[in-house]
Amino acid sequence: MSHADILETTAGPADAALPVIRARGYWRTGLQQLLRDRVAMGAFLVLLLIVLGCVLAPVYASRVSGTNPFVSNLDGTITVGGQEQPVLEPSTEGLGLGVTPIGPTWQFGPYLLGADSQGRDVAARLLYGGCNSLLIAGSATLICLVLAGIVGIVGGFFGGFVDRVIALLLDVLWAFPIYLLAISLSIVLISKAITIGPISISAGSLWLPTVIIGVVYVPYVARPVRGRVLNLRRSEFVLAAVGLGIPSGRILWRDILPNVLSTLVVFAPLMLALNMMTEAALSFLSIGVQSPAASWGTIILDGVTLLYTRPLVAIAPGLAIVVTVLALNILGDGVRDALDPRSKVRIRNKK
Amino acid sequence: MISTIIRRLAHMILVMFGISMIVFLIFFATPGADPAARIAGRNASPETLEQVRASFGLDQPLPVQYGLMMHRLFVTRSLTSFVNRGMAVVPAVMEAAPVTLSLVFGAAILWVAGGIAIGITAAACRNTLIDRLLMILGLIGVSMPVFWLGEVMNLITQSRLHDTWLFAWVPALGYKSLSAQPWEWFKTMVIPWITLAVMYAGLYGRVLRANLVEAGQEDFIRTARAKGLSETRILLRHALRTSLISFVTMFGLDFGALVGGGALLTEVVFGLQGVGKLTYDALQSLDLPMIMATVIYASFFVVVSNAVVDILYAFIDPRVRGTGA
Numbered sequence: 065m066s067h068a069d070i071l072e073t074t075a076g077p078a079d080a081a082l083p084v085i086r087a088r089g090y091w092r093t094g095l096q097q098l099l100r101d102r103v104a105m106g107a108f109l110v111l112l113l114i115v116l117g118c119v120l121a122p123v124y125a126s127r128v129s130g131t132n133p134f135v136s137n138l139d140g141t142i143t144v145g146g147q148e149q150p151v152l153e154p155s156t157e158g159l160g161l162g163v164t165p166i167g168p169t170w171q172f173g174p175y176l177l178g179a180d181s182q183g184r185d186v187a188a189r190l191l192y193g194g195c196n197s198l199l200i201a202g203s204a205t206l207i208c209l210v211l212a213g214i215v216g217i218v219g220g221f222f223g224g225f226v227d228r229v230i231a232l233l234l235d236v237l238w239a240f241p242i243y244l245l246a247i248s249l250s251i252v253l254i255s256k257a258i259t260i261g262p263i264s265i266s267a268g269s270l271w272l273p274t275v276i277i278g279v280v281y282v283p284y285v286a287r288p289v290r291g292r293v294l295n296l297r298r299s300e301f302v303l304a305a306v307g308l309g310i311p312s313g314r315i316l317w318r319d320i321l322p323n324v325l326s327t328l329v330v331f332a333p334l335m336l337a338l339n340m341m342t343e344a345a346l347s348f349l350s351i352g353v354q355s356p357a358a359s360w361g362t363i364i365l366d367g368v369t370l371l372y373t374r375p376l377v378a379i380a381p382g383l384a385i386v387v388t389v390l391a392l393n394i395l396g397d398g399v400r401d402a403l404d405p406r407s408k409v410r411i412r413n414k415k
Numbered sequence: 416m417i418s419t420i421i422r423r424l425a426h427m428i429l430v431m432f433g434i435s436m437i438v439f440l441i442f443f444a445t446p447g448a449d450p451a452a453r454i455a456g457r458n459a460s461p462e463t464l465e466q467v468r469a470s471f472g473l474d475q476p477l478p479v480q481y482g483l484m485m486h487r488l489f490v491t492r493s494l495t496s497f498v499n500r501g502m503a504v505v506p507a508v509m510e511a512a513p514v515t516l517s518l519v520f521g522a523a524i525l526w527v528a529g530g531i532a533i534g535i536t537a538a539a540c541r542n543t544l545i546d547r548l549l550m551i552l553g554l555i556g557v558s559m560p561v562f563w564l565g566e567v568m569n570l571i572t573q574s575r576l577h578d579t580w581l582f583a584w585v586p587a588l589g590y591k592s593l594s595a596q597p598w599e600w601f602k603t604m605v606i607p608w609i610t611l612a613v614m615y616a617g618l619y620g621r622v623l624r625a626n627l628v629e630a631g632q633e634d635f636i637r638t639a640r641a642k643g644l645s646e647t648r649i650l651l652r653h654a655l656r657t658s659l660i661s662f663v664t665m666f667g668l669d670f671g672a673l674v675g676g677g678a679l680l681t682e683v684v685f686g687l688q689g690v691g692k693l694t695y696d697a698l699q700s701l702d703l704p705m706i707m708a709t710v711i712y713a714s715f716f717v718v719v720s721n722a723v724v725d726i727l728y729a730f731i732d733p734r735v736r737g738t739g740a
Contacts, residue, residue: 236433239717241676250697372574382563389558
């Protein structure tokens with residue numbers, strides 16, 4: 065980092081005519097390493113396909129499935145193999161209260177993966193749900209990393225009383241069972257509209273689970289960040305900068321932040337995976353994404369009542385989660401290997 | 416030494432106090448949270464609301480309410496539920512605890528055994544097909560939502576393959592008491608144990624392999640190899656012992672978190688009335704005394720296991736012991 069800084073300050077616009085050979089930066093080296101990692105790139109490709117599929121959900125719903133996946137279709141019919149069948153078949157067993165929705169047709173058209181208990185197309189809901197799941201996991205990760213970065217840097221850099229309070233708060237949140245905290249917050253907040261200053265969140269908004277998940281995991285990231293900043297604070301190049309009388313703000317911006325950034329980037333894919341699982345769990349407990357919106361977690365919940373008759377409704381979104389989280393974890397390993405110098409040493413020794 | 420323990424204890428109490436404060440604030444001071452309205456029901460008249468407030472002590476200042484609740488929870492142990500009036504919360508938690516404990520203990524045995532087996536096998540067959548296969552299986556295990564795995568397990572063992580010899584022995588969902596019907600208890604718990612253990616076995620296996628590989632580069636391993644010890648002996652007696660240190664740390668934290676309510680999803684899926692389920696039900700009806708009791712119980716386990724891990728750490732790692740920790 066510091067070398068790049070020196071080069072940058074000496075190569076001002078005045079001597080732009082001189083050819084300056086710049087060292088390959090840390091990020092560029094890392095990116096090249098990542099691009100060479102075939103497994104990680106494969107995982108990235110899978111993720112890209114999943115995102116693309118979810119973004120194209122409206123196209124799928126209008127062109128392929130031909131039904132609105134947010135409106136129940138209780139007495140519709142569909143022609144399969146030349147025969148007309150009702151989408152929802154009344155149950156013949158027991159009291160005859162339940163319904164058996166149509167199973168998967170396995171044809172690229174309406175009800176590719178069957179219908180749920182309200183006659184909605186599962187495949188289309190899966191894509192729309194994926195959109196929400198990805199959106200929530202992504203935004204929550206962003207919130208978490210930014211907050212954790214701020215908290216960790218402030219605590220680690222300024223030390224003293226502020227750091228003591230921050231450390232204790234992180235300890236308390238750390239010892240608080242994460243699911244219980246998320247569930248408590250969700251249950252209290254989910255059914256009400258909230259207005260805090262200029263921000264207002266309507267009831268059942270996607271922002272609620274997003275913010276809750278983002279905040280709950282702050283200690284996971286803030287603690288390592290704080291440790292890293294504490295280390296950096298004692299390192300020679302920061303001491304030198306302090307000794308030179310460079311203002312704290314500038315030290316934070318030029319010396320601390322770039323070094324912490326790599327920690328945050330390494331955490332990003334792993335937090336995405338974790339957030340996705342948490343969102344699914346909250347939605348499964350019916351306190352995450354609220355109906356009629358869907359997410360992979362809510363579709364699993366819808367599928368539980370149909371588990372023994374139409375298991376695919378619950379299995380398909382679960383598989384989607386497994387594949388996405390798996391790809392994120394693999395990508396996360398690749399990013400860590402590419403950016404964390406310590407693990408680089410480890411790999412070199414291994415060979 | 417004694418001052419360390421006292422400081423540790425003070426820190427524990429401070430953390431638990433912080434947690435109880437957070438719970439209290441979440442339910443009383445968040446915008447729109449009105450426990451009296453929840454208790455009185457949807458269309459309660461203002462007079463009823465007033466009555467409810469007075470009879471539950473909700474009209475008193477917050478610090479007084481907090482103090483009263485803590486007093487009744489810890490000193491007189493007479494705290495009762497808001498929802499089921501007269502139901503004391505401490506016995507309810509005590510009743511649910513064995514369910515959670517038997518779930519987590521059984522799963523812990525499985526995942527520790529599984530994790531060690533996976534880690535050692537993968538490290539011994541490093542960079543072979545077996546290693547890669549085990550690592551990817553472990554990663555799949557880590558990537559599965561536990562409630563989804565539980566539902567799939569239910570589908571297989573309760574419905575699809577229930578009539579075959581394979582899973583005919585699996586009893587219907589629900590908890591059987593260990594002391595009354597030990598064999599039935601075992602049979603009902605096997606599937607939940609496996610479900611809960613899968614993720615942790617994968618995680619621990621991966622971590623253990625990484626640690627073993629890292630330990631393989633240490634000087635003392637080179638020395639052991641130079642002495643002519645067999646690879647098996649080096650792996651099991653020399654590398655494994657140092658690698659297990661982080662294993663113990665992880666185990667302590669995960670075990671504490673699970674006993675303290677982290678097993679909630681597994682309990683919900685398999686219909687086990689454990690502490691997680693108790694908390695979840697209480698949360699849904701905003702039954703604050705019950706939530707307070709379960710969350711404090713939960714955080715107690717987390718904090719205690721944190722402390723035990725720290726002490727164990729000093730005990731098993733001579734490097735830490737040497738520096739006078």
